[in-house]
Amino acid sequence: MHKRRRQRLSDRKGTFDPADAEHVKHTRVGVWDLYEEVGPVAAKLPGASSYERWVQVKNDLPYVWRMLKDLGSIGDCWLLLAGYLAVEWTASLLPAVALWYTGQLLEVVQFAMDHRAVDLGLLLKVAAAKLACSIFQRILDHAKQRLSIPLNARIKRHYSVHVFNAMARLDVPTFDDDAVQRQLEHSLPANSRSSIAWDMVVRTSKLISISLQLVSQVSVLTHVLRGQHDGPLLAALSFGHTIFRWATKRRPFMDLGVWAATTSDPDYIKLEGLKRVVGDGAHRKEIVAGGIWQFLLAEYQQRAYILGDKAGSFFEAVTASRSQESLTVVALVQEILPELPYIVFTLRAVQYPASIPASIASLNLITQTTGSFTRALFSLFDESGSLADDVASVRRLYDVVTIKNRVRDGAQPYPQNQQSLAQGITVEFRNVSFRYPGTDSWALKDVSFRLLPGQLCVIVGVNGSGKSTILKLIARLYDPTEGQILIDDQDISILRLEDLRRAMAVLFQDFTHFPLSIGDNIGLGDPQHAADEDKIREAARLGGAEEFVDRLPDGFDTYVERPVKDFYSALPEGTSTLFGRPVDHGRLRRMGGMSSRSTGLSGGQMQRIALSRTFMRSIVSESGVGLLLFDEPSASLDPSAEHDLFERLRDLKGNKTMIFSSHRFGNLTxxxxLILYMDNSRIIEEGTHEQLLKHAGEYARIWGLQAQAFLP
Structure with a gap:
């Protein structure tokens, strides 16, 4: 529920300034500073917030209608849904039926009082009916489960494709935006075994079911007690207590409006940091090798004693604070009301002793029904509020597919002549400057150069000088902040993105590996030939990965990072493998948790897999790729492997245009x-290798320093 409320608050418009004392109230709660919005007077009127929420529900209903139409497009979904609803709503009437037959016991008691005998036939009829209700309830529960499983699975499958599409289509700056990340998070269900659409169906069905249950139970109880002494009064008192409890129920803190909480307590912040240090496996090597665990323990103990009872999370502090609230009259009245039915019963018994058996039966019936009624009523209001959240979640589910990418697609097909790519591509930067989103510093500043078809350009310089940024702008992962980029003398922004990216092969310095098999990782270099094992093996050979991949037990089917974990219990001592993979007997074994498999590949081997993916695109799309972009492709390779890579790159280049970035000067230079020497986001020197050595500038100095490392 907390996640839903956070989503609800995140939809609010406007600003929230904690420093605005006129509109924001500040409270100290433990080590936390709580800031709560002071709403307008109208917002404090009873029901104002509920009215606002239901107005929003009305505005979101078109999205619900769209969801229903989508459900209708899923095979057999409507048939399963109709069966599910029929079972759910039929089951909601069973408590009233059971109540009716329980009420017949009153007739048994009355008959016994009047005739000093038991109506055996009626008693057996009631017993049989109650038994039948229980059996029928069990059958309906089973049917509901059998229908819900395939229904949930089909709806979940449909919307998993919907969300996958929404996420896969986003470009880099859009996906990296924190606001977009929150929007994507809100489009996912709170429970991974379900989906937002299925939650909406379940919630709506349950809401109708509870309403039917309440109406039917009250109707039956009214009819049963109509002829009983003080029966309606006892029922009114019992139900009045229930209504009073709901009306005075303390609202959850998260529903109080817009608020924010922070802490600047240095001891608490350090305490939480120390928890993460010892709990995160990434720090374990440093802790053990440095022998610092005792120091960490002493630091933690010191902070814990300083903080004392204040060392708690924000919600723990809120709970402790609210528990100190004074005892109210309302709380006392709430304790008295449940006793009123028994007081009335006692007075009735004193006045009419002969009616005690019937009164006891009536009171028992009312008490049981009131308990059921109370649970149903509270559930009704809870589900009503959650339904509003579900409707808003449906809107967010469909909104994610309308997120606009920051990098706008061009309309111009590229190239006009596909065969021209075999001769390379012209690349030109004109006074290009660029800042990454959310930063103030320039990653590139006033960069200009021109590279002709079939030429090799090597960009050199220290880390952070802007080399990688140039390649990212050519691939249009971002658009320049200032200036213009031309591809074959056309503004890059007017070219169709799909065509442009198909015409180039790129390997970035911060390369990634997909949680797929090694074969898939390489094959994705050209998705159209991802199943061609011969092409994959050839690409692996060119990338230098074939030899070590063949030595792996599963070869190209090996997963670099297995995306599905194994579940196992506490295994017999001595067990070292499970499903052919090593078993971790550490913390996860004690928890009966999950095992994972690591291939243990080195950084250089991982880079060779990434290189192979780039080679895959180049060898398969021989006539379709005219530009090769390599960003620090030898950073994790030893000198021998680097030399072999450079030779393969020269062979691969052919007539293509190639841009290669590196902080090391190698044979390619x-x-x-054209060599571009960069420093501090600018091009400092440019020319050929011989020209720059003659210039005796920074390039020549660094070349001399690196060359000396290999001289005796």
Whole structure:
């Protein structure tokens, strides 16, 4: 529920300034500073917030209608849904039926009082009916489960594709936006075994079911007690207590409006940091190798004693604070009301002793029904509020597919002549400057150069000088902040993105590996040939990965990072493998948790897999790729592997245009048509290898320093 309320608050419009003392109230709660919005007077009127929520529900109903139409497009979904609703609503009437037959016991008691005998036939009829209700309830529960499982699975499958599409289509700056990340998070269900659409169906069905249950139970009870002494009065008192409890129920803190909480307590912040240090496996090597665990323990103990009872999370502090609230008259009245039915019963018994058996039966019937009624009523209001959240979640589910990418697609097809790509591509930067989103510093500043078709450009310089940014802008992962980029003398922004990216092969410095098999990781270099094992093996050979991949037990079917974990219980001592994989007998074994498999590949091997993916695109799309972009492709390779890579890159290049970035000067610089030496986001020097050595500038100085490392 907390997640839903956070989503609800995140939809609010406007601003919230904790420093605005006129509209925001500040409270100290433990080590936390709580800031709560002071709403307008109208917002404090009874029902104002509920009215606002239901107005929003009305505005979101078109999205619900769209969801229903989508459900209708799923095979057999409507048939399963109709059966599910029929079972659910039929089951909601069973408590009233059972109540009716329980009420017949009153007739048994009355008959016994009047005739000093038991109506055996009626008693057996009631017993049989109650037994039948229980059996029928069990059958309906089973049917509901059998229908809900395939229904949930089909709806979940449909919307998993919907959300996958919404996430997969986003470009880099859009996906990296925190606001977009929150929007994507809110489009996912709170429970991974369900979906937002299924939650909406279940919630609506349950809401109708509870309403039917309440109406039917009250109707039956009214009819049963109509002829009993003080029966309606006892029922009114019992139900009055229930209504009073709901009306005076303390509302959850998260529903109080817009609020924010922070802490600046240095001891608490350090305490939480120390918890993360010892709880995160990433720090374990440093803790053990540095022998610092005793120091960490002493620091933690010191902070814990300083903080004392204040060392709690925000919600723990709120709970402790609210528990100190004074005892109210309302609380006392709430304790008295449940006793009123028994007081009335006692007075009735004193006045009419002969009616005691019937009164006891009536009171027992009312008490049981009131308990059921109370649970149903509270559930009704809870589900009503949750339904509003579900409707808002449905809107967010459909909104994610309308998120606009920051990098706008062009309309111009590229290239006009597909065969021209075999001769390379012209790349030109004109006074290009760029800042990454959310930063103030320039990643590139006033960069200009021109690279002709078939030429090799090597960009060199220290880390952070802007080399990688140039490649990212050419691939249009981002658009320049200032200036213009031309591809074959056309503004890059007017070219169709799909065509442009198909015409180039890229390997970035911060390369990634997908949680798929090694074969899939390489094959995704060209998705159209991802199943071609011969092409994958050839790409692996060119990328230098074939030899070590063949030594792996599963070869190209090996998963770099297995996306599905194994579940196992506490295994017999001595068990070392499970399903052919090593078993971790550490903390996860004690928990009966999950095991994972790591291939243990080195950084250089991982880079060779990424290189193979780039080679895959180049060898398969020989005539479809005209530009090769390599960003620090040898950063994790040893000198021998680097030399072999450079030779393969030269063979691969052919007539294609190639841009290669590196902080190390290698054999490629000797053959480069253009070398760009960068520092502090600018091009400091440019020219060929011989020209820059003659210039005796920074390039020549660094070249000399690196060359000396290999001289005796």
């Amino acid at each position: 000797r053959h480069a048509n």
